[in-house]
Amino acid sequence: MARSPVIGASVPRIEDRPLVRGRGRFVGDINFPRQLHMRIVRSPIAHGRLLGVDAAAARAMPGVVAIWTGADLEGVSPIDFREGPNEKLAPFRQPILARDTVRYVGEPVAAVFAEDAYLAEDAAETVTLDIEELPPILAADEAPGSFSPGHSTEATLCTQDYGDIADAFARAHAVVELDLKVGRHSGVPMETRGAVGRYDAARDALELHGAAKVPHKNREFIARMLGRPQVGIHCFEPHVGGGFGIRGELYPEDMLVLLAALRLDRPVKWIEDRREHLMAANHSRQQRHRIRAAVDVEGHLLGIENEFFHDQGAYVRTHGTRVADSTCGLLPGPYRLPAYRALGHFRLTNKTPAATYRSPARYETNFVRERLMDAIAVRLGLPPLEVRRRNLISSDEMPFARPLAALGEHVVYDSGDYAGLLDKSLAAFGWEEHCAGLAARRARGEKVGAAVAMFVEKSGLGPTDGVRVVVDVSGSVEVITGGASVGQGFETIIAQICAEELGVDYAQIRVTHGRTDRIEFGVGAHASRASVMTGNATAIAAAKVRAKAIDMAAELMQAPPDRLDIVAGCVVRTDQPDGPSIDLATVAKALVPAAKTRGGREPGLSADGWFDTAHQTYPYGLQIASVKVDEETGAIAIERLLIAYDIGRAINPMLVRGQIVGGFAQGLGGAIYEEFSYDERGEPLSVTFADYLIPTAAETPAIEVLLTEDAPSPCNPLGIKGAGEAGISAVGAVIASAVDQALGMDGLVVQLPLTPQRLKAAIERHRGITTR
């Protein structure tokens, strides 16, 4: 028997088994006897002094067990920063329930605990808030104000720079300057948030059910905030109906169910409704960039100045300034850039707090940078692709270090052939012929155009991940990991890697994740890190288990270890095709603690594997969009869309494609449809799906995916790079360019989303027609 490779095969997802049979277990499915239900009373006012909360009517309702206001949480820390204390930003943390002021519509002011969810909601509606309204601060790009004495709404500045930026502009052949805006939008998972808190006094164990994304990290900071031993707190991840970076962060509601479970001594459940989700879960993306580039006569970048205004909303949440920091560090993308200066104004406003959403800082900076490249092309009269080619970092410059930082690391692109991928993509798209066809159509009056946007992604955030691989006495394999599954196919990927290394059927492997009681450390699912970090740790652990199995089997079979392999779960002799074999169950039995056969070996056919890395990996790609614009309605039809992506090595190409296509659909939302808008009082206008438009299958075009493996990562043994954010990353960028092209209006698009109204207004403005 020979082994056939599992890594690289588009095998079906193992996590689909319960899901397709309706046996998924989401947080809404989790119930405990005697549980209470929580409903949050939220501020209807964007900014005001909270003078009083009248909950008398609610308290009088039978079945209402408790109502808490901020006063009940005296001494409980505001939601802390994940990476530990930050003195400068500490004053801007969100209290779990508002105390003296309210700062956004949707801010939790009171919590109602009742016997059922309907009663809790009814009771919450009787709670009246006495709020003295204050003028809201809604723009992050005007002069900063103050929410409390001594604390400007410019909470901090984020800066990064290198090179002689003054010199770059002094010797520029040309300077191109743009003012660009990315709209406020965010992840809208099919499943809203939820949490069930439970305290088991018998074991002094506090449990959070409904965890996602970063269960171990959240456990750590729940322990810190509650002053309880970390080993007495456990987070459990059920099925997760979409994460996208926003779900699984620690929110006030999580802390409330935990505190209530402790104080009321009953399990407490909270399920978010859609309206709440749209005003209470993290927003993202809203930035205004005033950016300018200095170029030489041939269009080579000499320097970029990137001043931007980050609209953080009302509070600084768990991530601190990560999006703004990354905006500084990642803007240059695939291009050589001798000098750079980024200055980010990290500003608070009276809106929902913001944090990371799939491809944070890249979606924004790809739009901004690629708009800049287009503008340079226009300014120098060069084709847009030519300007890009001249500036692309070449493969022989790899690894390419830039004196910038992102996610706490020095930016070092590990490998890549950006120009090579551009060539392959244009060939695959049939770029020349396609453009010729568009020219002909434009000549006939059709508003069609195509464009290319390039991007560098980041993935595989380290520095470390560890898993445990166990083969039990029934021969079954379990991989226990502190990674998390937010729907991306994590279990399948990990099973494939384990299967490949260990020589077993991937479909029989059990991948246990998101449970802090099963493994001491874990990093969860974020920053497109899981495949790289957890994957490589799995390979290391599986290789150790394999070595142990072969060592034990060699003794049992009286065979030389170097003549043994594991195929389909059996240790076989490589030199005797029909020779003896023993299955892993037998090997595992020979290694149980009491087995005499195990000799001096540590008990168990199991091993921990740790993977350490000094750097993230940087996959890269590009998008080619061909669009048709309806000038009358402002509607944009995407006629063709190709996403090329070099992943280094794909574990499961089908899942990579799934990530890319799904990501594109979300990117399309931010590019054309989705926006959290507010009126002048700070009232959110997008709190239903009638107002917050997300693209459906009807709006999402067929996507052509060109997946390449030209640049395996040298940073990890498997050579893999992440795929989670590839599809979304450059959608705003490429659609903006293509619309410019379609309309023949250079530099038309300066703001996302490109809603029909906004596009129509832009067209009219461009034509010099004044609109009302």
Place this chain on the structure above:
Amino acid sequence: MARSPVIGASVPRIEDRPLVRGRGRFVGDINFPRQLHMRIVRSPIAHGRLLGVDAAAARAMPGVVAIWTGADLEGVSPIDFREGPNEKLAPFRQPILARDTVRYVGEPVAAVFAEDAYLAEDAAETVTLDIEELPPILAADEAPGSFSPGHSTEATLCTQDYGDIADAFARAHAVVELDLKVGRHSGVPMETRGAVGRYDAARDALELHGAAKVPHKNREFIARMLGRPQVGIHCFEPHVGGGFGIRGELYPEDMLVLLAALRLDRPVKWIEDRREHLMAANHSRQQRHRIRAAVDVEGHLLGIENEFFHDQGAYVRTHGTRVADSTCGLLPGPYRLPAYRALGHFRLTNKTPAATYRSPARYETNFVRERLMDAIAVRLGLPPLEVRRRNLISSDEMPFARPLAALGEHVVYDSGDYAGLLDKSLAAFGWEEHCAGLAARRARGEKVGAAVAMFVEKSGLGPTDGVRVVVDVSGSVEVITGGASVGQGFETIIAQICAEELGVDYAQIRVTHGRTDRIEFGVGAHASRASVMTGNATAIAAAKVRAKAIDMAAELMQAPPDRLDIVAGCVVRTDQPDGPSIDLATVAKALVPAAKTRGGREPGLSADGWFDTAHQTYPYGLQIASVKVDEETGAIAIERLLIAYDIGRAINPMLVRGQIVGGFAQGLGGAIYEEFSYDERGEPLSVTFADYLIPTAAETPAIEVLLTEDAPSPCNPLGIKGAGEAGISAVGAVIASAVDQALGMDGLVVQLPLTPQRLKAAIERHRGITTR
């Protein structure tokens, strides 16, 4: 700061915190939404052909979800043997539900699953069984019969022997022969059994809540019986209201809740009632011994022939022949014995199946052997203590190997000074003065007497145990073990050992046990093994954690490691009393995976510790009883009772005393009160506490405990021996001897329990008076 010893201190129990506050969580407290309740329909007939089960009326009751009979379990294995297949005994395993025959009153015949427990019970009562009654086999000591063609009720013979037994008897100065009976009784925990089965389809995880004693072992054989991956099954131990060896074995009811959880797709709960417990949980002890000893002129033992009849009841349960095997291997006790032959008839009867109960085979053999020693004394006209002294193995013969086996191991007494303990005990008791006092009272007509019974216990069954010790970033310590807590103070003992090694406060340590999802292997709580095996593994793991902490702290503190100690959870300099110190939280933070400080160290301030041992340890002791007998009523009053026990090294003397005193109370039950009796149809007569008498505080005398540490075990670094069975082991033996002495009737007591009726009858028989 200096460290004060924790091992050896009688500190309060950490497990009492939830218990004394009413926050214990027993299996009865465990509930899941949508759970069903199971009630077992049991055979009212001791032996019969099962012709039919009519459940039509029950099925028609609203809220009854399912009713299963044996036919519904086609293909499901009978309850298997814990140690793996045993071809010879396989035919005698108990089916989960009876198929064609019933073999004892209480045998599960059908299972009713309903929406609540009351309904389930009501429905079960409407189920009618069509049973053709067969003559029951109730005596194990008459000619064997057959339950099925080709299978004698003598399921097997258990034999062990060494030396030239024929020669011993041939050259004997005298031969003493006895016919002795130990009554059928068992553990009667305050909490009856219970089990909750639950299947989580989302994770394909089958759970058994309510596990006790051996959760890991049970998981292994549940997996085998159900043909499911072991990693997909987890057992969870809640609080346990008494174990005593009988609770936590895998019973038909456990398998039924699991199967029902899978098939009915709802959690299924079963709680045993007291009547069920007394007829369905394992019985124990019932043996008849025909024993004879060959002695020389001075009373030295030359040989013992030990033929016995073990009444196993209707089926062979999880333990197989362990009690009978141990009866062979352990009978010789503390005495030198040149030749020995044991022949055990392992017989089935139509009674409740039997297995191990606290001090299995020792309670029985101590009674038998000590009765034999008394008879030898009488025969040779020697004082009973003198005969014992002449035969005691001396301390310079230690370690003392005997060519016998018990619990799968060669019997090697590791250390002991039996005569020394006898001397100490007699001195502590004031034996001479006391006996003089008794003589004076006897002279006045009082029926008072005192006796000594000696015993060797066994404890610390290996071969291996492992624990994990974790210090988290909050500085909290958790010991994760596959041991189990059945009320014995396990958590406290383990915390004390960990505290001593690690230098932290024992009261702050969390001991996690009895959860198969927290640690891969575990051996549970049986055979008085936990302190020895889990304790030593804990010491090893804690020492590793200590070493890691000091290594890391040395780097952080820039101090030489050999000048560092851990005191009260802080690493301090031993050479600088007021010098710098850092707490373990800081050290743990320096060792998290992402910490640069950890350098090349494995992540985590944690370690596994494995303890391997080649042999059990053999603690030893003796009991001195002084009793007064009321000839008219047959009542026995215990006037003084001393238990001397050498434990090698006591971790917590208070808990050892607790074990000893509690054990004595149970032993007293088997000696005087408790008996499962049957009428001639095999109908059990002891199915309520009105008929099955357990001693209360009123019947239990004050116990004098002499705890010595003269013979630490050389088998483990801590030198400890077990304590779980010390108090119960020789109660039958010592009371029998003391009653003989009180009445001045040598050899009067030949059967336990010594109920008033039985004692009165024996007295009358001894006097030659014929009773009806």
